[in-house]
Amino acid sequence: MTLLAAPRTTVPRTAPHLRHERGLLRDGARLLAGMDEVGRGSLAGPVSVGVVVVDVTTRSAPKGVADSKLLAPAARTRLLPALGRWGLARAVGHASAEEIDAVGIIAALRLAGTRALASVSAVVGPVDVVLLDGSHDWLSRPAQADLFALDDEPDVPAPRVHVKVKADRTCASVAAASVLAKCERDAMMVDLSAQHPAYRWHENKGYASPEHMAALRELGPCVLHRRSWRLPGAGEESPLDLDDLDLELDPDGPY
Template identity: 75%
Template sequence: MSLLEDVDLLDEPGTATPRRTRATSGGTGRRAPHLRHERTLLRAGARLVAGMDEVGRGSLAGPVSVGVVVVDARTRACPQGVADSKLLTAAQRTALLPALGRWGLAHAVGHASAAEIDAVGIIAALRLAGTRALQVVEREVGPVDAVLLDGSHDWLTPPAQGELFAPAVPEPTLTVAPQVHLRVKADMTCASVAAASVLAKCERDAIMVAWAGEHPAYGWESNKGYASSDHVAALREHGPSPVHRRSWRLPLGDVIG
């Protein structure tokens, strides 16, 4: 059993509270994300733990963005209402930003552009964005020891075999490479990951809304670059913009009536 596999069985250490009595998020009936996974890593020797989550991986246009929130042993419970960004409305996410700005030791959002995604592929672009975010928090609080990453695939750690050729985009480096801990649905259970998802979603959405003013045909103010029907129709009529991911199989051609 891994360090984190049994953490969900109990509430805080030394208690035996069953799952059904856990606190819920903002009275919605959802289980509120907690810091038990982060505290497990801190008790195991980590000084700083970062929760990370990405947004924009499946978008047709715009950057892929990675949020990071750093906590330590002194960090208290996350602000009420924090949850996986996909479970919140835009208004709920925006309302959380002031409290999230005061919570944790440091936070940042890193981005990799559509051009960088085209140059290196989506996995390497995720690593670029995530490492850029970690560089920001490292300058504020020092090297992060452990990262809690949502999902079952470690896209943050560089390939063990290295690059056969010079990378198309130089990769940033960290003072110390953190140990990555994967957890499926971490954005729903880990407070630092849920907070990171909200920050990343808000920042990326703001970028897409700003670009919608420059490229109004694609409806980015509402679809944020994803493959909605209006976005697909605009691509077929107008072709791709400079911030579309040209290496992807974009739905181009005549508009289907």
């Protein structure tokens, strides 16, 4: 007797929603900003932070919005016109590779995030609360004076920060912010690739693909690489080993 395997069932993925945002807004906030970062684990180019501001009147997100890592590049691009009309304001902030080398990745994340907040605040006023993907609040300034702060960090009112693991998969404002940041940073890396074609950033967006790593071993890093990291071909002057970093892998690459 032949035994047939049971059919494989898939659980539908729940679309991101605004229930968590509305709960925070009911606690007294007027404006909430969903925020997410991309490029933290890249070897070259900026780290980027997207922000989307909503309030109690904001309707459900456009159909198809999801964590950018779950969407194909074409699907993300198709969402841009609708996301440009959704919410009260939206922006993407960046911190360059040079700034990452100067202050470290966490302070650079804060710099990119405050730049994005400054942009939306200029449109809608100060944001009351930020909904941040993950388990670590990298946006708030440390209680102790930050010795590595950059002089050009925007002076914006400090919002209350609420962190939520996997917010980019469940919270519409955060998912939308991740799509905007991913699309803008990817486009930047494609443009920069024309200046440094050997590293194939148009394909890997600066992440550690085999082709990128091979070019680093052969040519060493260029001015747009994060030279404070121990990159192949960088010599002994780079103190930070890639194995010490919690690197994200870009899902669009072959690695």
